[in-house]
Amino acid sequence: MTETSWTQKLANGLKRTSSKLTDNLGGLLGSDRLDKATLDDVEDALIASDLGPTTAARIRDRLTDARFDRGVDEKAVRVVMADEIAKVLGPVAKPLRIDAFPRPQVILVIGVNGSGKTTTIAKLAHLFLEQDYGVMLAAGDTFRAAAIGQLKVWAERLGVPIVTGPEGGDAAGVVFDAVKQATATGIDVLIVDTAGRLQNKRELMDELAKVRRVLGRLNPAAPHDVVLVLDATTGQNALSQIEIFKEVAGVTGLVMTKLDGSARGGVLVAAAEKFGLPIHAVGVGETIDDLRPFDANELARAIAGVTN
Numbered sequence: 001m002t003e004t005s006w007t008q009k010l011a012n013g014l015k016r017t018s019s020k021l022t023d024n025l026g027g028l029l030g031s032d033r034l035d036k037a038t039l040d041d042v043e044d045a046l047i048a049s050d051l052g053p054t055t056a057a058r059i060r061d062r063l064t065d066a067r068f069d070r071g072v073d074e075k076a077v078r079v080v081m082a083d084e085i086a087k088v089l090g091p092v093a094k095p096l097r098i099d100a101f102p103r104p105q106v107i108l109v110i111g112v113n114g115s116g117k118t119t120t121i122a123k124l125a126h127l128f129l130e131q132d133y134g135v136m137l138a139a140g141d142t143f144r145a146a147a148i149g150q151l152k153v154w155a156e157r158l159g160v161p162i163v164t165g166p167e168g169g170d171a172a173g174v175v176f177d178a179v180k181q182a183t184a185t186g187i188d189v190l191i192v193d194t195a196g197r198l199q200n201k202r203e204l205m206d207e208l209a210k211v212r213r214v215l216g217r218l219n220p221a222a223p224h225d226v227v228l229v230l231d232a233t234t235g236q237n238a239l240s241q242i243e244i245f246k247e248v249a250g251v252t253g254l255v256m257t258k259l260d261g262s263a264r265g266g267v268l269v270a271a272a273e274k275f276g277l278p279i280h281a282v283g284v285g286e287t288i289d290d291l292r293p294f295d296a297n298e299l300a301r302a303i304a305g306v307t308n
């Protein structure tokens with residue numbers, strides 16, 4: 001996909017988020033000037049748009065400093081917002097790099113069921129294939145036959161090898177076999193699906209701990225990445241998921257999906273502000289091309305609704 005069409009896709013995908021921001025700011029953008037009461041309302045509106053309190057306060061400060069004596073210029077307000085959002089996203093925008101030695105680099109992908117985990121694994125595999133890396137998938141979510149089946153379909157479509165086990169089988173066993181096969185066949189990246197049963201935190205924690213132990217036996221540096229997939233439509237709930245998965249799985253980075261289906265894309269900024277974890281990529285659609293590492297400025301402009 002060309003850069004222009006991706007920028008366009010990002011802007012389109014984030015339309016609901018940027019429109020919500022505009023709706024929440026309501027008539028404020030049309031006021032004659034920004035007095036204290038109006039600025040208070042702006043700050044509240046930004047928080048209601050999921051942006052996070054620190055970013056909201058910083059945008060307010062910038063708007064306070066700006067001189068709006070001659071009426072509030074909507075474009076100028078949007079540019080200030082984009083600018084402040086970019087400052088938060090800039091330091092955390094970090095694409096996944098394949099630099100593990102010895103190979104393979106093992107990426108554990110975690111997240112609650114329905115967050116877009118399987119689709120994200122396929123999209124990541126596609127990105128790595130585009131960069132000429134050898135990719136293998138491992139169906140470590142042995143809890144549900146559907147999850148195994150879905151991943152198999154993606155592996156076939158992408159033309160990459162996949163290691164699976166029986167439904168209800170031992171996830172750590174699948175991962176063990178996968179690492180052995182990946183090492184033997186010179187695979188660069190092994191992407192591992194995992195179960196997303198947050199309902200039973202203890203069980204999930206035990207299972208992930210076992211997967212880690214087994215991986216560590218084969219390669220002390222593995223897993224190299226533990227990527228948490230978050231669904232933007234869950235809004236602030238995404239923040240509590242980060243908290244829980246950090247505790248149970250030692251998250252090293254995030255992918256935010258479904259930014260296109262949500263008016264709550266601002267939560268990406270709140271997540272960056274609160275946790276400072278690397279954000280590897282964002283998803284703005286259901287097709288294989290709809291996930292990309294992002295440019296902080298570009299994404300900030302899309303969230304703030306700055307056009308051209």
Ligand SMILES: Nc1nc2c(ncn2[C@@H]2O[C@H](COP(=O)(O)OP(=O)(O)OP(=O)(O)O)[C@@H](O)[C@H]2O)c(=O)[nH]1
Pocket residue numbers: 111112113114115116117118119120147150196257258259260261283284285286290
């Ligand atoms: N609009 C949109 N839909 C997405 C995106 N990513 C995933 N989806 C859709 O979200 C749904 C759930 O995605 P899955 O990849 O199956 O999610 P999962 O976490 O593996 O879910 P389970 O298989 O139920 O555990 C599917 O219909 C995907 O097509 C995205 O970025 N945008």
